[in-house]
Amino acid sequence: MLRDGAMRGKTIIVTGGGTGLGKSITRYLLQLGANVTICSRRQAVLDETARELMSEPDRPADAGEVLAIQCDVRNPAEIEQVISQTIEKFGKIDGLLNNSAGNFISPTERLSYKAFDTIVDIVLRGTYYFTLAVGKYWIENSIPGVVLNISTTYASTGSGYVVPSAVAKGGALIMTKSLAAEWGKYGIRLNAIAPGPFPTKGAWDRLFPEPLASVMDPTKRIPLKRVGEHGELANLAAYLLSDYSGFITGETVTIDGGEVLAAGEFNHLEQVSSEQWDMIEQSIKQANRASKKEGQ
Ligand SMILES: CCCCCCCCC/C=C/C(=O)SCCNC(=O)CCNC(=O)[C@H](O)C(C)(C)COP(=O)(O)OP(=O)(O)OC[C@H]1O[C@@H](n2cnc3c(N)ncnc32)[C@H](O)[C@@H]1OP(=O)(O)O
Ligand SMILES: NC(=O)C1=CN([C@@H]2O[C@H](COP(=O)(O)OP(=O)(O)OC[C@H]3O[C@@H](n4cnc5c(N)ncnc54)[C@H](OP(=O)(O)O)[C@@H]3O)[C@@H](O)[C@H]2O)C=CC1
Numbered sequence: 001m002l003r004d005g006a007m008r009g010k011t012i013i014v015t016g017g018g019t020g021l022g023k024s025i026t027r028y029l030l031q032l033g034a035n036v037t038i039c040s041r042r043q044a045v046l047d048e049t050a051r052e053l054m055s056e057p058d059r060p061a062d063a064g065e066v067l068a069i070q071c072d073v074r075n076p077a078e079i080e081q082v083i084s085q086t087i088e089k090f091g092k093i094d095g096l097l098n099n100s101a102g103n104f105i106s107p108t109e110r111l112s113y114k115a116f117d118t119i120v121d122i123v124l125r126g127t128y129y130f131t132l133a134v135g136k137y138w139i140e141n142s143i144p145g146v147v148l149n150i151s152t153t154y155a156s157t158g159s160g161y162v163v164p165s166a167v168a169k170g171g172a173l174i175m176t177k178s179l180a181a182e183w184g185k186y187g188i189r190l191n192a193i194a195p196g197p198f199p200t201k202g203a204w205d206r207l208f209p210e211p212l213a214s215v216m217d218p219t220k221r222i223p224l225k226r227v228g229e230h231g232e233l234a235n236l237a238a239y240l241l242s243d244y245s246g247f248i249t250g251e252t253v254t255i256d257g258g259e260v261l262a263a264g265e266f267n268h269l270e271q272v273s274s275e276q277w278d279m280i281e282q283s284i285k286q287a288n289r290a291s292k293k294e295g296q
Helices: 020-031 043-054 076-090 113-140 163-186 201-205 232-239 259-263 267-270 274-295
Strands: 009-016 035-041 067-069 095-098 144-148 188-195 254-255
Touching: 009 020, 009 076, 009 113, 020 035, 020 043, 020 076, 020 201, 020 232, 020 274, 035 043, 035 076, 043 067, 043 274, 067 076, 067 201, 076 095, 095 113, 095 232, 113 267, 144 163, 188 232, 232 254, 259 267
Parallel strands: 009 035, 009 095, 035 067, 095 144, 144 188, 188 254
Antiparallel strands: none
16 A cells, blocks of 8 residues: 555564564565564564565565564563664664454353453553553654554454453553553654454464354454455554554554444344335335324
């Protein structure tokens, strides 16, 4: 979507950039000329992704470079290492994509305290630790910056069976708005993306495992009748991390094919056939005529 070289000279940190959506966004940022630090718990996964992204056949000559650093986002010392190594390698940091997450479906009453903590710590604590660390660096050095948080649609609606994730994503979303208000004066913007279903191994293994996958079609409840494509999310993420979105802050952009609209009172009427609509129309018009007569 963005023109070639649109992110040249920018350095972005992508948490969870070794897999799934973080990897797809990293690929696009590199193509647009950004340097990208990817970080997560598994160094071997990060190294393999870095190797793959640096040797892609269609990699433009002026594509950015990737740096892979092990980091558990629950550990501030490791986050500070990522920041200092990124500055050492690329000179500065312009953007942070908080994309790391942990999640699984479960009836909430089956969760141990530790299970709940694990999800909240990765998603909420990890997001505010990283944002705080990078934000302090930007403010101390008078550098304008941009934070993009990968949220979910249920951060606003709530959802059963993923309650720790909903609690944590909801908290991160309100942090996005709160800090957008507070740090705007430093030239720091914060936005969020709320994606619907985008197939990744990490999400599908934990949110759509067998036997659900055999009996449920997640596209049925999506008005556009399909799941998202990684390129569609990468386009939006690159735009929100770029200077082209320079007047957007505190915003959450939903990208879900309309799935979140499912609450609409009458949406289920798509099951009504054309013949049934003929009958319904006649019935309503008859009621209209009757009520007019009553008024005469
Ligand atoms: C429609 C299509 C989709 C559509 C999807 C569309 C919307 C999706 C929106 C959001 C999507 C995402 O976030 S997708 C992101 C998915 N990706 C990931 O989750 C990647 C990272 N995940 C992980 O590493 C693991 O899954 C995770 C458990 C979170 C962390 O692993 P750890 O090794 O740190 O932790 P563990 O020691 O294994 O587990 C910690 C505790 O959690 C408990 N635990 C783990 N799994 C459990 C389970 N299934 N049920 C109960 N409890 C569980 C353990 O027993 C431990 O508690 P004790 O027994 O008490 O010790
Ligand atoms: N796929 C989808 O349909 C949707 C996804 N999302 C969101 O998109 C983002 C990416 O998810 P997706 O690509 O699907 O799934 P992935 O499982 O591929 O991505 C999650 C990433 O988080 C990293 N991670 C997990 N725990 C930690 C930790 N403690 N410290 C650092 N990194 C960690 C993982 O790497 P490692 O294991 O090496 O640490 C992994 O790279 C998440 O924020 C998710 O909530 C939102 C809505 C829908």
